Amino acid sequence: MRIAVVAPSCTLKRDAAEAVQAIVDERGDCELIIHPQCFLTDGHFAGPDEARLSALREVMADSSVDAVWFARGGYGSNRIAEAALASLPEAARAKLYIGYSDAGFLLAGMHKAGLAVAWGPMPQDVARDGGDAAIRRALDWLVKRDAAALEPELAGPAMAFNLTVLSNLLGTSLEPDFTGVELLIEEVSEHLYAIDRSMFHLTATPALRRTRSPCARCPCPWPRSPPW
Amino acid sequence: MRIAVVAPSCTLKRDAAEAVQAIVDERGDCELIIHPQCFLTDGHFAGPDEARLSALREVMADSSVDAVWFARGGYGSNRIAEAALASLPEAARAKLYIGYSDAGFLLAGMHKAGLAVAWGPMPQDVARDGGDAAIRRALDWLVKRDAAALEPELAGPAMAFNLTVLSNLLGTSLEPDFTGVELLIEEVSEHLYAIDRSMFHLTATPALRRTRSPCARCPCPWPRSPPW
Numbered sequence: 001m002r003i004a005v006v007a008p009s010c011t012l013k014r015d016a017a018e019a020v021q022a023i024v025d026e027r028g029d030c031e032l033i034i035h036p037q038c039f040l041t042d043g044h045f046a047g048p049d050e051a052r053l054s055a056l057r058e059v060m061a062d063s064s065v066d067a068v069w070f071a072r073g074g075y076g077s078n079r080i081a082e083a084a085l086a087s088l089p090e091a092a093r094a095k096l097y098i099g100y101s102d103a104g105f106l107l108a109g110m111h112k113a114g115l116a117v118a119w120g121p122m123p124q125d126v127a128r129d130g131g132d133a134a135i136r137r138a139l140d141w142l143v144k145r146d147a148a149a150l151e152p153e154l155a156g157p158a159m160a161f162n163l164t165v166l167s168n169l170l171g172t173s174l175e176p177d178f179t180g181v182e183l184l185i186e187e188v189s190e191h192l193y194a195i196d197r198s199m200f201h202l203t204a205t206p207a208l209r210r211t212r213s214p215c216a217r218c219p220c221p222w223p224r225s226p227p228w
Numbered sequence: 229m230r231i232a233v234v235a236p237s238c239t240l241k242r243d244a245a246e247a248v249q250a251i252v253d254e255r256g257d258c259e260l261i262i263h264p265q266c267f268l269t270d271g272h273f274a275g276p277d278e279a280r281l282s283a284l285r286e287v288m289a290d291s292s293v294d295a296v297w298f299a300r301g302g303y304g305s306n307r308i309a310e311a312a313l314a315s316l317p318e319a320a321r322a323k324l325y326i327g328y329s330d331a332g333f334l335l336a337g338m339h340k341a342g343l344a345v346a347w348g349p350m351p352q353d354v355a356r357d358g359g360d361a362a363i364r365r366a367l368d369w370l371v372k373r374d375a376a377a378l379e380p381e382l383a384g385p386a387m388a389f390n391l392t393v394l395s396n397l398l399g400t401s402l403e404p405d406f407t408g409v410e411l412l413i414e415e416v417s418e419h420l421y422a423i424d425r426s427m428f429h430l431t432a433t434p435a436l437r438r439t440r441s442p443c444a445r446c447p448c449p450w451p452r453s454p455p456w
Binding site: 044075078079082164167168169170171172173174193196197198200201204205206207 | 272303306307310392395396397398399400401402421424425426428429432433434435
């Protein structure tokens with residue numbers, strides 16, 4: 001099992017890469033190929049659009065790679081997603097793609113294109129509280145398809161997005177088919193008025209009414225003040 | 229010329245209301261009816277949804293009112309827009325509606341419903357630098373349809389939205405027909421990465437390609453740091 005790491009959004013920190021490599025070495029059941037592009041910096045992107053796209057296309061087309069692990073979120077994968085999915089090589093269809101947050105743009109488009117995707121922890125998460133366990137969970141799924149790594153309350157196909165990513169991909173070429181999908185919202189630090197506004201957009205969008213778990217409007221108790 | 233002021237989003241400040249009233253008194257060419265709902269507070273809304281909707285429906289249905297002036301932006305008009313536009317009374321079609329910013333949700337839906345709308349300064353703007361002149365410009369248009377009050381560089385039908393409002397109304401029942409419309413973006417204080425993300429959404433949305441002035445992708449030089 002060879003797992004390639006690329007960074008379509010923001011730069012992977014060196015110490016996070018080393019910590020994940022150490023976990024992989026200790027397990028001994030897989031090989032990690034961290035693409036050098038992960039450490040590029042251009043503004044707050046992991047290199048310019050061309051470099052991020054090129055690294056992603058490279059690992060997608062590499063038939064020796066079994067899985068592509070997105071290094072971290074932030075912002076930027078939407079800028080290269082459509083080009084990444086154009087004229088897909090056959091090897092791109094024979095692997096699993098995993099990530100979340102800003103990588104949701106790519107995962108959505110990949111799902112729409114018929115590729116196998118999973119929502120799960122990313123290498124940079126090793127630096128978070130509980131990050132070690134999260135990385136091991138992601139690897140358990142990547143290497144062994146261990147069902148214990150899955151969210152236990154899900155009973156069928158699911159997708160997970162933060163509100164901003166989901167709101168901004170609606171109506172674009174990346175919008176996946178939500179029919180019958182359980183939709184999870186991962187949100188950690190938005191103003192409640194902004195959450196309410198995004199929920200307005202989501203609940204007013206016909207495509208999202210085909211999910212198995214329709215969104216509910218927020219009650220909006222305003223514990224945080226808006227910036228204006 | 230009777231102009232009703234209601235607040236579908238945030239609360240109008242008393243001193244702003246007084247300053248606008250003083251300008252109107254000095255002109256002597258119109259009458260201002262500031263609805264008491266403008267001064268309600270519920271969280272940061274100008275009263276609960278029901279109160280904001282009720283005041284708006286009241287002035288829309290009032291055949292003695294020639295124009296409805298939205299008091300200020302902020303957030304909240306989207307929560308009542310669809311209900312405000314249901315089963316429109318005939319009197320609602322015989323008046324002009326004016327505002328911008330968060331009121332863009334209403335203006336968009338009203339334009340779609342065939343009502344006469346204008347994008348222009350709102351009463352709370354009197355408190356800004358240059359606010360006095362802005363209020364006089366809005367009144368010149370409301371009372372006299374004075375062409376000198378219009379943006380001089382526009383050569384045809386136009387709409388103006390901030391990116392967040394525009395992004396969040398795409399695909400909803402409020403989305404207007406953009407065919408042949410010159411689209412102005414009014415944006416004052418977003419992180420550049422967020423502007424880029426919204427521009428991605430806008431430029432990737434087929435409905436917006438029917439404007440007379442297609443959007444261009446942002447170059448994204450990142451002068452402000454993202455919050456993460």
